[in-house]
Amino acid sequence: MSSDARRRILIVDDDDDFATAIKTFLELHGYEVHRAADSRAGVIMAQAVHPHLVLMDVIMEERTAGFFAVQNLRHTPGLEQVPVFVVSSVYAAAPDFRIKPEKAWLAHDDFFSKPVDLTALLKAIAGRIGGDGVGALAPNPGKTK
Amino acid sequence: MSEEVTQELEPVVVIDDDYAMRLSCSQILQKMGFRVEVFEDGARGLEGVARLKPALVVVDLKMPGISGLEVVARVHELDPEIIVVVITGFATIGTAVDAMKSGAYDFVPKPFSPDELRVIVNRGLERRRLRQDALRHEQERERLRRRFITFVSHQLRTPVVAVHQYLDVLRRLPEGPDTAGMRAEWLERCLTRTDEMQQLIRDWLTLAEVEGGGLTGERTPQDLGQVLGAAAERHRAYAAGEGVEVTRALPSEPLCVLADETALAVLFDNLIVNAIKYNRAGGRVAVTLEERDGEALVSVRDTGIGVPEEYRASIFDEFVRVKGESAKKTTGTGLGLPICKRIAGELGGVIELESELGTGSTFRVRLPLRAPVQTADTAGGDTREQ
Numbered sequence: 001m002s003s004d005a006r007r008r009i010l011i012v013d014d015d016d017d018f019a020t021a022i023k024t025f026l027e028l029h030g031y032e033v034h035r036a037a038d039s040r041a042g043v044i045m046a047q048a049v050h051p052h053l054v055l056m057d058v059i060m061e062e063r064t065a066g067f068f069a070v071q072n073l074r075h076t077p078g079l080e081q082v083p084v085f086v087v088s089s090v091y092a093a094a095p096d097f098r099i100k101p102e103k104a105w106l107a108h109d110d111f112f113s114k115p116v117d118l119t120a121l122l123k124a125i126a127g128r129i130g131g132d133g134v135g136a137l138a139p140n141p142g143k144t145k
Numbered sequence: 146m147s148e149e150v151t152q153e154l155e156p157v158v159v160i161d162d163d164y165a166m167r168l169s170c171s172q173i174l175q176k177m178g179f180r181v182e183v184f185e186d187g188a189r190g191l192e193g194v195a196r197l198k199p200a201l202v203v204v205d206l207k208m209p210g211i212s213g214l215e216v217v218a219r220v221h222e223l224d225p226e227i228i229v230v231v232i233t234g235f236a237t238i239g240t241a242v243d244a245m246k247s248g249a250y251d252f253v254p255k256p257f258s259p260d261e262l263r264v265i266v267n268r269g270l271e272r273r274r275l276r277q278d279a280l281r282h283e284q285e286r287e288r289l290r291r292r293f294i295t296f297v298s299h300q301l302r303t304p305v306v307a308v309h310q311y312l313d314v315l316r317r318l319p320e321g322p323d324t325a326g327m328r329a330e331w332l333e334r335c336l337t338r339t340d341e342m343q344q345l346i347r348d349w350l351t352l353a354e355v356e357g358g359g360l361t362g363e364r365t366p367q368d369l370g371q372v373l374g375a376a377a378e379r380h381r382a383y384a385a386g387e388g389v390e391v392t393r394a395l396p397s398e399p400l401c402v403l404a405d406e407t408a409l410a411v412l413f414d415n416l417i418v419n420a421i422k423y424n425r426a427g428g429r430v431a432v433t434l435e436e437r438d439g440e441a442l443v444s445v446r447d448t449g450i451g452v453p454e455e456y457r458a459s460i461f462d463e464f465v466r467v468k469g470e471s472a473k474k475t476t477g478t479g480l481g482l483p484i485c486k487r488i489a490g491e492l493g494g495v496i497e498l499e500s501e502l503g504t505g506s507t508f509r510v511r512l513p514l515r516a517p518v519q520t521a522d523t524a525g526g527d528t529r530e531q
Contacts, residue, residue, distance in 0.1 A: 015303060015306075020331075021311045022310065028318075089299060089306055114306040115305075118317070
């Protein structure tokens with residue numbers, strides 16, 4: 001286990017490019033970031049690195065693998081309380097697979113739809129586990145969308 | 146034991162104020178294999194219907210209290226799929242017509258024989274079954290369609306999300322030599338991902354075109370030997386770049402099928418490109434054509450990673466891609482083989498896979514052969530020359 005004072009984040013996502021972009025962004029903001037490419041590896045890695053927070057994609061190898069991974073984390077000793085932010089691209093447009101914004105039915109802590117608003121993500125992470133302020137990036141570049 | 150049996154029987158409800166009529170209806174329906182519950186007035190009958198959710202209600206039109214006509218309407222408020230048969234005396238035949246207008250399935254005039262009731266009940270329940278089957282099929286179709294839309298939108302969105310995320314981080318990255326390498330690499334990835342999306346849209350449109358018959362509409366005799374030779378030639382450079390050798394064993398005599406030229410090109414391009422893509426350096430792709438059992442048999446064999454057993458049944462379904470370390474480095478839309486399967490099917494043929502993990506895969510396409518064209522010029526005799 002790391003004795004580094006830095007806050008650890010685990011990204012579980014099967015898209016290499018998405019994970020690389022988010023990982024780089026968070027690292028430049030001072031977080032230690034680990035990445036697993038599927039939900040099984042995600043649970044195993046979570047046990048190994050004991051992250052302070054998990055970013056979990058909900059559609060991976062199976063349509064709902066991420067949901068089961070969240071459940072598995074919740075039942076893993078030492079990880080019951082780890083904050084899980086669910087990240088998914090299904091929210092906005094999928095007609096039969098809507099994730100309720102009120103989030104009541106799923107034991108996760110926050111929800112982000114892809115593409116992720118980096119400023120909002122950073123704010124939510126800092127608010128939850130602290131950190132930030134050590135990074136080299138401007139959280140808000142001049143131009144708005 | 147007897148209770149278990151009773152529970153499996155389909156419940157039906159009889160509502161009649163006349164004891165003798167309740168008894169005889171009950172006996173007829175019990176003999177037909179139903180669990181019959183009888184009620185002596187409309188109010189109790191409706192309670193029974195709400196509780197039992199029967200497939201069938203037999204109701205007397207003329208009763209004190211709630212009339213039979215009202216019972217018909219109220220039953221259908223509970224469940225419009227319940228079949229209601231009304232019993233009526235001759236004097237109330239006009240009311241029976243009203244009952245039918247308000248949704249009763251049919252009526253039986255008193256007195257009636259057991260057979261008369263049986264025939265009407267059976268017909269009514271048969272209609273209910275057909276309607277329910279149709280409804281179920283419709284729901285299943287709708288469910289699959291919606292699921293498919295969800296999936297397609299997810300597939301289309303994934304590369305867009307990756308590109309968006311790269312660009313958003315890129316514009317926040319500090320300038321400098323530290324990040325220059327990353328910038329260049331990420332821009333390359335953005336281009337790769339937009340290519341992926343283009344390919345997905347192209348394949349998607351091709352699939353829609355095949356489904357609509359647009360790609361297999363204009364059929365002319367095509368010599369498969371020539372078609373396959375040209376397809377193999379088209380991908381020679383790509384194969385060489387991957388370190389894969391493409392060999393062909395094609396007959397010297399023409400083997401003709403009736404097909405659209407473009408459809409055949411799409412079909413065999415997909416198979417050959419796959420065989421190159423899912424191969425290994427130094428591997429081979431063997432394209433063969435022969436006549437077998439009156440059909441043209443095309444085989445595209447590779448020496449690649451093979452298709453694991455659990456994927457073989459679904460490999461021709463949309464968006465099914467083999468996952469695993471060895472398959473990870475390849476990109477694909479998951480639509481190539483579905484396109485191949487549709488084209489082969491449209492042309493009256495089939496496509497099959499034979500695969501051994503680690504050794505390679507063979508895709509076989511069988512298409513109905515067509516005799517060489519007999520035009521007016523040549524119909525007189527065997528004058529056709531090659």
